[in-house]
Amino acid sequence: MNVVKHTKYVWELEDFIPHKEIDYFLGMFEFYNPNVKESFRNKDRENDTYIATDHPELDELGWKWINAANRYYVTNNKFTYYNWDKKPLFSTVGDDTTMWRGQNVIRMYNENDSYEWHGDHSPQNHPEFSYIVYLNDDFDGGDTRFMNDKLSVTPKKGTVLCFPVDHYHIHKGVKVTGGTKKILWNCVYRHEIQMVARQPYLTAVNAPRSSKRCIW
Helix, strand or coil: CCECCCCCCEEEEEEECCCCHHHHHHHHHHHHHCCCCCHHHCCCCEEEEEEEEEEHHHHHHHHHHHHHHHHHHHCCCCCCCCCCCHHHHHCEEEEECCCEEEEEEEEEECCCCCEEECCCCCCCCCCCEEEECCCCCCEEEEEEEECCCCCCCCCCCCCCCEEEEECCCCEEECCCCCECCEEEEEEEECHHHHHHCCCHHHHHCCCCCCCCCCCC
């Protein structure tokens, strides 16, 4: 694996996922032939969207990748949770990581498809980090571009693109000019109930943030 740190926060984990696992994932995708979510396509989000949770085998492999990328990025990036002890963020019960939630989404960009400028936010929860898994690179166009950093990232199969969910990291998927771009995307957030249950009493009641949702 090679880590490309474009900025303090925008990282590429190159060759993070073995190509044979990606090929297996795409083979399962073709076998299950999931239904496209027609309502997701609009003038700004021109791509075909599929929800991996509809097929547990796809979702399980997707979470293997996302959990590994999230652990690596958060643990090794000194600017995330600055001066925190990060170990409690990844404490486990058995082999199951309980702290993080999100939704694995598969997106297919056909020729002339794109995704206009946007921020990765959610009306239901407070996501903290976005992860884009590039499932292929045999297409033309389709770079991921960041507005404020004037940065363009070229997709590479097996690479995971990592960045925070905030109002600074506005980004877009540039138009695909040939072939089909395939990605897995997830926007992860900390699971409150598990976090509260695991915090020492004084830490929870003396939380440094005023929001009722942010108990840290």
